[in-house]
Amino acid sequence: MHTAPVLAVLVCHDGEEWLPGALSGLRASTVRPWHVVAVDTGSDDSTPELLEDAAAGESPVVDEVVTLARHTGFAEAVSAGVAHADATWHEPDDWIWVLHDDSAVEPHCLATLLNATEASPSAGMVGPISLDWDDPRLIVEAGLTTDTSGHRRADAGIGTSTGAARGTTKEITAEQSTEVLAMPSAGVLLRRSLWDRLGGFDTELALLWDDVDFGWRANVAGSTVLCVPMARIRHARAVATGRRGHAALDAAGYPGPAAAQRAHGVRTYLVNCSRPAFVLGLPRLAALCVLRALGFLLLAAPRRARAELSALAVVFRPAALRRGRRARVPPEGTRRSGGVRGLFVGRFRRLSNGLRAGALYLVRRSVARDAALGILAGQPSRAQWVPPDRSGAVAAPMAVSPSGTAVSRDMVAVPVSGAAPAERTDEAAPAHEPAHEPSHSPTDESAGGAPVQRPSPGTDGGEHRLVFVEVDRRRILAATLLAPPLLLAVGLTALALFVHWHRLGLDLAGGRLLPVGDLTQVWSSYLASWHPVGGGTSAHAPPALAVLGVLGAALYPIGGPPAAVALMLILAAPLAGLSAYAATRRLAVAGWVRALVAAGYAVLPPATAAVEQGRVGVVLAHILLPPVTAGIARVLRPGLAGDPAGTRWLPSSVMAAVGLAVLGAFSPATHVLVLAGLLLAFVLVPSTVRMARRVASMAIVALLPIALLLPWPVTLVTHPELVLHGIGARFTELPVQAAMLFSLHPGGPGALPIGAVLVVAVLVALILRPTVRALAGLGIAAIGAAGVVASQLLAASPVAGGQERHPWPGAPLLVVGLGLLAVLLAVAYRREERRSAVAGVPRLMTVGAAVAMTAAFVVAAVQVGGDGPLRDADTTRLASAVAEDLARSGESVLVLRGDDDPPRQAAGGMPAFGDDDLPLPEGAADRLHGWQQAMVGAPGVPRGSDSEVRDAVAAASAAGVRMVVLPHGVDSAGLLEAGGELVSPAAGTADGRRVVRLNPAGGPVTLIAPELSRLAIGGEAPPGDVETNAVAPVDADLPDVRARVSDGAAGRLLVLAATHEAGWRAEVNGEVVPIVRAWGHQVAVEVPTRESEVVVEHAGTVRNTLLLAQLGAVLFAVLTAIPSGRRGLRSARDGGDRETRAASRPR
Incomplete structure (x- = not known):
């Protein structure tokens, strides 16, 4: 058995599910570390017994077991393991090999890493690529990097490599080691001298991001960080995927792994970046976190929103950030000239990654649809868990060409459910086949969103298959430009x-x-309890106005x-x-x-x-x-x-x-x-x-x-x-056969x-x-x-x-x-x-x-x-001077029709969308129709006599009408002749319709003299005098009128250009007075002889109550319509891995 001067530190925490595989991987390693120290952070499952068994016997896998408190963080656990080794063996090893209990190394992993360090003497941090625990065909981590917003990416070391010195991008093969910002802590090999110089992992990071922080500091200290694709490790990423909790996060006050990911990502960036980037980053990241939190709340993702708030809390602790920055000042002469430039995810790289991820996302969607239809020619298979000590002997399947020969182009792994594809093949590639770069969903953090769940064909009981598909130009075009x-x-x-x-x-x-x-008119019309349409109505406005108000708010700029x-x-x-x-x-x-x-x-x-x-x-x-x-x-x-x-x-x-x-x-x-x-x-x-x-x-x-x-x-x-x-x-609807x-x-x-x-x-x-x-x-x-x-x-x-x-x-x-x-x-x-x-x-x-x-x-x-x-719509509008006059005075326009339907009356301007959907009070439509019949007649019916025209003009003027728009093709000469001094021509509309001005004194609110009041109360027709002192316009807006009248004769009336209906209420000097009818249909209030304050208003209590009920229904719909995202296994994987993982790619 070959050994090397390596100290392996195996950190364990409730890992009974994966620890046997981790120990099996160590036992099968072709090169064994000199010393193996297992650190158990208060596991409450069978992990302590498994470690005890591993440390016993004739050929123990573990040399020493250290037990720490349950809330101990990962960085503290590794430091404790190193300190225990120093105290036990007194001769420090050349390398520290950090292992997780949910990771299992392949047999040649350590040997490959040591060979990489011999080829690159400046390397101080080297690591393998991480494969999925359940399916070793899928890459889950391959070198780490981050962007200026503290988002972690796990694909820095494979597919493309960004040169630190030149800042260029070049394709690499799986045999090449790639310079990256950092390597995942699972399986990372650290030079002991570098560990001592940097002080180990940052213990302020209870869990997660300690590896990125250490790699950043290593690069700044002049050491090289390498990703070695030929070295492999299986990693379940149990904490990040939510398959287990960790007491260290609870002790640090984080609500979950997602919050720790975001907070530690922001902290890592701020404590390691340059001074100008730090000064500019504080307000930038604060604004970004607030906006993202609001966005996640709107998307019904409260955990993601809490994660952004946790990151925001880091930004608002500048003293702790400055303390962390002071601890990272390197010794003189150790900073590299290039620093970590070129190892980050820049704006252009984020854009290119997003575009590429979007294309691959569309390809996966297309493949999944083809598989569901049974027309996909590819290779499906179920994932079978292979022990780490046998993984090197098992062939990993890859895509095949139609001829059955293996191809080396990019492939994607697509999980499909239900129907199997039309064709299956048992072709396999050698176990050493190069691993392809990880891919990302179009909503990966690099593209500005949240990554989708990666393909996971493991033992979760689902009926999913993995289909490996070759990604060529034809398939990309079919899924994008020709979709x-x-x-x-x-x-x-x-x-x-x-x-x-x-x-x-x-x-x-x-x-x-x-x-x-x-936008203002639409919302005010919808919320109003009274509408100046057809002489005034308290009917409820259609909810179509509210929908247009929402859409219009979104399109307000255009x-x-x-x-x-x-x-x-x-x-x-x-x-x-x-x-x-x-x-x-x-x-x-x-x-x-x-x-x-x-x-x-x-x-x-x-x-x-x-x-x-x-x-x-x-x-x-x-x-x-x-x-x-x-x-x-x-x-x-x-x-x-x-x-x-x-x-x-x-x-x-x-x-x-x-x-x-x-x-x-x-x-x-x-x-x-x-x-x-x-x-x-x-x-x-x-x-x-x-x-x-x-x-x-x-x-x-x-x-x-x-x-x-x-x-x-x-x-x-x-x-x-x-x-x-x-x-x-x-x-006018045409008959339909x-x-x-x-x-x-x-x-x-x-x-x-x-x-x-x-x-x-x-x-x-x-x-x-x-x-x-x-x-x-x-x-x-x-x-x-x-x-x-x-x-x-x-x-x-x-x-x-x-x-x-x-x-x-x-x-x-x-x-x-x-x-x-x-x-x-x-x-x-x-x-x-x-x-x-x-x-x-x-x-x-x-x-x-x-x-x-x-x-x-x-x-x-x-x-x-x-x-x-x-x-x-501009062709239907009034001339600008006429429109401004109506908008200023609040008087009405009467739009006559050329058919037998009643005309439209609207205050302040031409009729608008929704006006014809308001039910009018009883008699209003007949009154409007009578005015139209008198002024212009109807199809087959001539207009009224001159006296009828004058009576209609006087009645319309008393009801607040100032302008009359004639139908298309109707000349105004007849109306002008019959109306005499009561009417006069005005500028026409843009589409050629004639407009006539009504001259009798009037307005939305008028105060009329006693002699006219007797006529108004008696239901007589208004006289329609042009020059008279009997009608005084009052400067007030409908429907809520507040006016102060001076001393005057008894019998005066305050008349509103509003149809009398239920809901009107009047007060004189604070005392409720009855509403009377003027001219047979208008709202009026009798005014006393002494100076008084008159208040007339329309009550909208019932409508306001119903609108509150509607608002409650809207809030209920908003809070329940969008799923929270906790669907089956996804609910367990809503941790920090949403920020880190990318959709996996096949080996």
């Missing part, structure tokens, strides 16, 4: 820009879309809510296509087939018509229907989301409820259809989840949206016509009656490949068809008044289209049995039908693009 979702997004975006090129902009209006207000609506309309096709593609990600259907079906869904005739006609509610339903339907499917069948037991039922249910609430905010009819489908599926679809949990999930999905939409459901119950007609401006409905044509511009192509494609698919999976899609289509029938049987007047009309059938037709396309996906579902040439013919014919359908829809979308009334 189906990318091609889908690019193609649909190009189509959308081509179709809407003439209306490209960030503020659109037309059809059922009124101009959208800015335009706010108007930009959100414009982007939603212009990019409706790519958004809907991507949502459909993402919603089907768990189906065993080829990606390009899913992309083809998603493209067909994106350009369904009802969807293109909805965009052209400005139907925002239907457009949003088009985008949200696929994910909402998929979410409900996961609630009903949790196995579709990989959770057959339904353990994640609460987040799934809440997410589905949130999506359904947003859908209901814009399209109540679609909300009703989805709920109907949910109830039917609950009764008909079997599930493996307990009934109590199913009922709870159903209750959340059905009832939580109601709470999230408060107080809007109250309005829907009292005004069911809102459910039929949905959100948006009143719009039954044949058009069968072809998915909803009526109006923006679509062609070609939907029958989809029906034919579905029939062909079902005939060629009948399957029971198509029942779900047929059920969805049947629910949509029921909605279409209901739309043709029911009719109602819009909530803001007008003739009865049938609702637009576009939304239920979208549900029909969704169901039919789901049938196509069900037919394209890959069978479990092996495919044959005969079975492939019907499938190809089915796909061909889908291609023809999608092509027909795309051609139709191009042909009808631009036919609808949707256009730039």
